[in-house]
Amino acid sequence: ESRGQGIEQLKLNVQNILSSGDRRLRMTLIEIAxxxxxxxxxxxxxxxxxxxxxxxxxxxxxxxxxxxxxxxxxxxxxxxxxxxxxxxxxxxxxxx
Missing domain, CATH: 3.30.1140.32 (Ribosomal protein S3, C-terminal domain)
Incomplete structure:
Protein backbone atom coordinates (compact mmCIF):
# COMPACT_ATOMS: atom_id res chain seq x y z
CA GLU A 1 0.00 0.00 0.00
CA SER A 2 1.48 3.32 -1.02
CA ARG A 3 1.21 6.41 1.15
CA GLY A 4 -1.31 8.04 -1.17
CA GLN A 5 -3.73 5.13 -0.79
CA GLY A 6 -3.63 5.42 2.99
CA ILE A 7 -4.52 9.10 2.82
CA GLU A 8 -7.38 8.46 0.41
CA GLN A 9 -8.75 5.67 2.63
CA LEU A 10 -8.56 7.95 5.68
CA LYS A 11 -10.33 10.69 3.77
CA LEU A 12 -13.16 8.34 2.76
CA ASN A 13 -13.57 7.03 6.31
CA VAL A 14 -13.80 10.53 7.77
CA GLN A 15 -16.26 11.63 5.09
CA ASN A 16 -18.49 8.60 5.75
CA ILE A 17 -18.53 9.31 9.47
CA LEU A 18 -19.06 13.09 9.34
CA SER A 19 -21.14 13.76 6.26
CA SER A 20 -24.89 13.51 6.37
CA GLY A 21 -27.19 12.75 3.42
CA ASP A 22 -27.79 16.35 2.33
CA ARG A 23 -24.40 17.90 3.16
CA ARG A 24 -21.07 17.21 1.55
CA LEU A 25 -17.79 17.46 3.35
CA ARG A 26 -14.78 18.91 1.59
CA MET A 27 -11.36 18.40 3.14
CA THR A 28 -7.76 18.60 2.12
CA LEU A 29 -5.18 16.32 3.72
CA ILE A 30 -1.52 17.17 3.41
CA GLU A 31 1.15 14.57 4.04
CA ILE A 32 4.12 15.96 5.95
CA ALA A 33 7.36 14.71 4.43
Missing part, protein backbone atom coordinates in the same frame (compact mmCIF):
# COMPACT_ATOMS: atom_id res chain seq x y z
CA UNK A 34 9.43 14.91 7.65
CA UNK A 35 6.92 14.88 10.51
CA UNK A 36 9.50 14.91 13.31
CA UNK A 37 11.01 18.09 11.89
CA UNK A 38 7.81 19.83 13.00
CA UNK A 39 7.94 21.01 16.64
CA UNK A 40 4.20 20.56 17.27
CA UNK A 41 4.28 16.93 16.18
CA UNK A 42 7.38 16.25 18.27
CA UNK A 43 5.74 17.86 21.34
CA UNK A 44 2.62 15.74 20.80
CA UNK A 45 4.83 12.62 20.62
CA UNK A 46 6.51 13.51 23.92
CA UNK A 47 3.15 14.16 25.61
CA UNK A 48 1.71 10.84 24.41
CA UNK A 49 4.77 8.95 25.64
CA UNK A 50 4.58 10.56 29.08
CA UNK A 51 0.84 9.87 29.31
CA UNK A 52 1.61 6.24 28.45
CA UNK A 53 3.96 6.13 31.48
CA UNK A 54 7.15 5.69 29.43
CA UNK A 55 10.26 6.76 31.37
CA UNK A 56 10.91 10.47 30.81
CA UNK A 57 14.65 10.07 30.15
CA UNK A 58 13.96 7.48 27.46
CA UNK A 59 11.27 9.75 25.98
CA UNK A 60 13.63 12.73 25.85
CA UNK A 61 16.39 10.64 24.27
CA UNK A 62 14.02 9.19 21.65
CA UNK A 63 12.61 12.65 20.84
CA UNK A 64 16.12 13.95 20.19
CA UNK A 65 16.85 10.96 17.93
CA UNK A 66 13.65 11.59 15.97
CA UNK A 67 14.48 15.27 15.66
CA UNK A 68 17.92 14.42 14.28
CA UNK A 69 16.24 12.22 11.66
CA UNK A 70 14.07 15.22 10.77
CA UNK A 71 17.25 17.16 9.87
CA UNK A 72 16.75 19.99 12.33
CA UNK A 73 19.60 22.21 13.50
CA UNK A 74 18.87 22.04 17.21
CA UNK A 75 16.32 21.20 19.85
CA UNK A 76 15.65 22.03 23.50
CA UNK A 77 13.40 19.83 25.60
CA UNK A 78 12.27 20.64 29.13
CA UNK A 79 9.87 18.45 31.08
CA UNK A 80 8.57 19.54 34.48
CA UNK A 81 6.58 17.93 37.25
CA UNK A 82 6.44 14.77 39.31
CA UNK A 83 8.21 12.60 36.79
CA UNK A 84 7.78 8.83 37.01
CA UNK A 85 5.54 9.35 40.06
CA UNK A 86 8.32 10.79 42.24
CA UNK A 87 7.26 12.78 45.31
CA UNK A 88 9.56 15.68 44.49
CA UNK A 89 8.96 17.54 41.24
CA UNK A 90 11.88 18.01 38.85
CA UNK A 91 12.57 19.97 35.71
CA UNK A 92 15.15 18.12 33.57
CA UNK A 93 16.43 19.69 30.35
CA UNK A 94 18.14 18.34 27.25
CA UNK A 95 19.35 20.09 24.13
CA UNK A 96 21.48 19.62 21.06
Missing amino acids: KPYGEPNILAEYIALQLESRVAFRRTMKKAIELAKKGNIKGIKIQIAGRLNGAEIARRPKRSI
Whole structure:
Protein backbone atom coordinates (compact mmCIF):
# COMPACT_ATOMS: atom_id res chain seq x y z
CA GLU A 1 0.00 0.00 0.00
CA SER A 2 1.48 3.32 -1.02
CA ARG A 3 1.21 6.41 1.15
CA GLY A 4 -1.31 8.04 -1.17
CA GLN A 5 -3.73 5.13 -0.79
CA GLY A 6 -3.63 5.42 2.99
CA ILE A 7 -4.52 9.10 2.82
CA GLU A 8 -7.38 8.46 0.41
CA GLN A 9 -8.75 5.67 2.63
CA LEU A 10 -8.56 7.95 5.68
CA LYS A 11 -10.33 10.69 3.77
CA LEU A 12 -13.16 8.34 2.76
CA ASN A 13 -13.57 7.03 6.31
CA VAL A 14 -13.80 10.53 7.77
CA GLN A 15 -16.26 11.63 5.09
CA ASN A 16 -18.49 8.60 5.75
CA ILE A 17 -18.53 9.31 9.47
CA LEU A 18 -19.06 13.09 9.34
CA SER A 19 -21.14 13.76 6.26
CA SER A 20 -24.89 13.51 6.37
CA GLY A 21 -27.19 12.75 3.42
CA ASP A 22 -27.79 16.35 2.33
CA ARG A 23 -24.40 17.90 3.16
CA ARG A 24 -21.07 17.21 1.55
CA LEU A 25 -17.79 17.46 3.35
CA ARG A 26 -14.78 18.91 1.59
CA MET A 27 -11.36 18.40 3.14
CA THR A 28 -7.76 18.60 2.12
CA LEU A 29 -5.18 16.32 3.72
CA ILE A 30 -1.52 17.17 3.41
CA GLU A 31 1.15 14.57 4.04
CA ILE A 32 4.12 15.96 5.95
CA ALA A 33 7.36 14.71 4.43
CA LYS A 34 9.43 14.91 7.65
CA PRO A 35 6.92 14.88 10.51
CA TYR A 36 9.50 14.91 13.31
CA GLY A 37 11.01 18.09 11.89
CA GLU A 38 7.81 19.83 13.00
CA PRO A 39 7.94 21.01 16.64
CA ASN A 40 4.20 20.56 17.27
CA ILE A 41 4.28 16.93 16.18
CA LEU A 42 7.38 16.25 18.27
CA ALA A 43 5.74 17.86 21.34
CA GLU A 44 2.62 15.74 20.80
CA TYR A 45 4.83 12.62 20.62
CA ILE A 46 6.51 13.51 23.92
CA ALA A 47 3.15 14.16 25.61
CA LEU A 48 1.71 10.84 24.41
CA GLN A 49 4.77 8.95 25.64
CA LEU A 50 4.58 10.56 29.08
CA GLU A 51 0.84 9.87 29.31
CA SER A 52 1.61 6.24 28.45
CA ARG A 53 3.96 6.13 31.48
CA VAL A 54 7.15 5.69 29.43
CA ALA A 55 10.26 6.76 31.37
CA PHE A 56 10.91 10.47 30.81
CA ARG A 57 14.65 10.07 30.15
CA ARG A 58 13.96 7.48 27.46
CA THR A 59 11.27 9.75 25.98
CA MET A 60 13.63 12.73 25.85
CA LYS A 61 16.39 10.64 24.27
CA LYS A 62 14.02 9.19 21.65
CA ALA A 63 12.61 12.65 20.84
CA ILE A 64 16.12 13.95 20.19
CA GLU A 65 16.85 10.96 17.93
CA LEU A 66 13.65 11.59 15.97
CA ALA A 67 14.48 15.27 15.66
CA LYS A 68 17.92 14.42 14.28
CA LYS A 69 16.24 12.22 11.66
CA GLY A 70 14.07 15.22 10.77
CA ASN A 71 17.25 17.16 9.87
CA ILE A 72 16.75 19.99 12.33
CA LYS A 73 19.60 22.21 13.50
CA GLY A 74 18.87 22.04 17.21
CA ILE A 75 16.32 21.20 19.85
CA LYS A 76 15.65 22.03 23.50
CA ILE A 77 13.40 19.83 25.60
CA GLN A 78 12.27 20.64 29.13
CA ILE A 79 9.87 18.45 31.08
CA ALA A 80 8.57 19.54 34.48
CA GLY A 81 6.58 17.93 37.25
CA ARG A 82 6.44 14.77 39.31
CA LEU A 83 8.21 12.60 36.79
CA ASN A 84 7.78 8.83 37.01
CA GLY A 85 5.54 9.35 40.06
CA ALA A 86 8.32 10.79 42.24
CA GLU A 87 7.26 12.78 45.31
CA ILE A 88 9.56 15.68 44.49
CA ALA A 89 8.96 17.54 41.24
CA ARG A 90 11.88 18.01 38.85
CA ARG A 91 12.57 19.97 35.71
CA PRO A 92 15.15 18.12 33.57
CA LYS A 93 16.43 19.69 30.35
CA ARG A 94 18.14 18.34 27.25
CA SER A 95 19.35 20.09 24.13
CA ILE A 96 21.48 19.62 21.06
